[in-house]
Amino acid sequence: MFGRKKTLDEDLASQAPAPRPGAKNRPTPKRREQEAANKRPLIITDRKAARGKDKVARREAMAKQRAGMMAGDDRYLPVRxxxxxxxxxxxxxxxxxxxxxxxxxxxxxxxxxxxxxxxxxxxxxxxxxxxxxxxxxxxxxxxxxxxxxxxxxxxxxxxxxxxxxxxxxxxxxxxxxxxxxxxxxxxxxx
The missing domain is CATH 1.20.58 (Methane Monooxygenase Hydroxylase; Chain G, domain 1)
Structure with missing residues (x-):
């Protein structure tokens, strides 16, 4: 007697709100999920792979600096x-x-x-x-x-x-x- 009609509730639930321009249009993620997605180890567990990546990055930077120095580009020259x-x-x-x-x-x-x-x-x-x-x-x-x-x-x-x-x-x-x-x-x- 004092209850709602179940058919009306089901109809309202099946209708998703229309996306609004400029709005987020998605639910806010849980804090726990965001922290888990952004979590990275401070110390890399695979030291050999990290050393390899670092070595390659240093080699590329040194090659770029050397090429700039050979060309005489002031940005790559030593202070002297x-x-x-x-x-x-x-x-x-x-x-x-x-x-x-x-x-x-x-x-x-x-x-x-x-x-x-x-x-x-x-x-x-x-x-x-x-x-x-x-x-x-x-x-x-x-x-x-x-x-x-x-x-x-x-x-x-x-x-x-x-x-x-x-x-x-x-x-x-x-x-x-x-x-x-x-x-x-x-x-x-x-």
Whole structure:
């Protein structure tokens, strides 16, 4: 007598509400379900797989950084190589023939001559080594003085460490310089 009609309740239950635009249109998930879905272990149980993934990620990052550095992209350069002043110094050094870049090949030749063991070989080694080092130092000094004038004209002043940077780059063989030379020999920067 005071009860509801069961047919009316069943009819209302079978009708799903129409989706409304802009509404969530789904039930809110239980907190327990959300926490279970977001739960990840702090310490990975499969250490070998984690080490492999980490190794691959580091290798890719290093390859990307190396490629950027080889191209001379400022974003990937170390702090000592960044900036327009350092780019200008690199280009000035790379645009000329430096005697210092021939020291390593000559030292290998001197090493071979020193195995001869004759007195004349010792004299040749002495003259080659110390003569080449002296000439390379004078060449590097003259190169720095010319480059310093250009730096002062372009940037206003030379900073501490610029001379060391230029001389160390001049003493490296051209193929082993990092970042790679961006200019050809004779193509001096302006």
């Amino acid at each position: 190589d960044k900036g327009p002043r350092r780019r200008f110094i690199r280009d000035s050094v790379d645009a000329r023939w430096n005697i210092g870049e021939f020291i390593l090949p000559v030292m290998l030749l001197v090493l071979l001559i020193s195995f001869v063991g004759a007195d004349w070989a010792t004299l040749v080694v002495f003259v080659l080594v110390y003569g080449l080092i002296l000439v390379a130092i004078i060449d590097a000094l003259l190169m720095w003085l010319r480059t310093k004038k250009k730096i002062i004209a372009k940037f206003g002043q030379a900073e501490k460490g610029d001379a060391f940077y230029a001389v160390m780059r001049a003493f490296q063989m051209r193929r082993t310089r990092m970042p790679k030379p961006a200019v050809e020999r004779g193509q001096h920067p302006s």
